[in-house]
Amino acid sequence: MKINFTKREYRTLLELVYLGDWMLNARDVADNPETADHRELRRKLYSYYKDMQCEDLIEPAADDLYETRQFEDAVQETVRQYDEETFWDELAWRLADRDAEAAVGFEELRSMDGLERIELIDSKRQRWIDELERHGLGRFRIADE
Numbered sequence: 001m002k003i004n005f006t007k008r009e010y011r012t013l014l015e016l017v018y019l020g021d022w023m024l025n026a027r028d029v030a031d032n033p034e035t036a037d038h039r040e041l042r043r044k045l046y047s048y049y050k051d052m053q054c055e056d057l058i059e060p061a062a063d064d065l066y067e068t069r070q071f072e073d074a075v076q077e078t079v080r081q082y083d084e085e086t087f088w089d090e091l092a093w094r095l096a097d098r099d100a101e102a103a104v105g106f107e108e109l110r111s112m113d114g115l116e117r118i119e120l121i122d123s124k125r126q127r128w129i130d131e132l133e134r135h136g137l138g139r140f141r142i143a144d145e
Contacts, residue, residue, distance in 0.1 A: 010052040017042050018067060018075050088132055096125035 005013060021042055024035045046065040049058035057071040067075070100121045101109050109117060131139070 005052075007052050007054075010048065011054060011057065013045065014049075014054065014057055014071070015075055015078075017045055018071075019078065022075075022079055092125050092128040092132060093121075095128045096121050099124040099128075 021038065024038055025032065043065060046058050049055065049065065057068055058065050059068050060066075100117075103124075104112075104120070109120075112120070
């Protein structure tokens with residue numbers, strides 16, 4: 001099979017590959033054997049950087065190809081925006097889940113029918129969204145025991 005990309009499409013594909021690689025490996029310091037196929041495909045795609053005139057995005061270093069600082073900085077802005085949005089959303093969901101469990105108990109929450117559980121958690125979540133939008137983390141404190 002042969003796939004043809006324009007230079008613009010290739011540049012976009014490099015961004016998607018970088019973001020996917022970031023998601024898979026950002027927390028791992030060592031090469032994860034489970035992502036070996038992903039790394040190999042990344043190397044293969046990156047290997048066309050000269051043909052696609054993307055020397056501003058990819059550069060050789062040691063025995064591999066890496067993103068240039070300019071490319072990494074630009075795409076990291078997307079990662080930063082994603083992290084910012086998901087932080088608040090995930091925080092609201094986790095706090096809402098905690099509060100719903102505290103209100104009805106673990107077993108009761110897990111035995112509720114799906115829609116009933118979602119409605120309870122979502123009502124708690126909406127309170128947290130309102131709180132976080134108004135005050136951010138400003139009113140978070142560790143309760144004294």
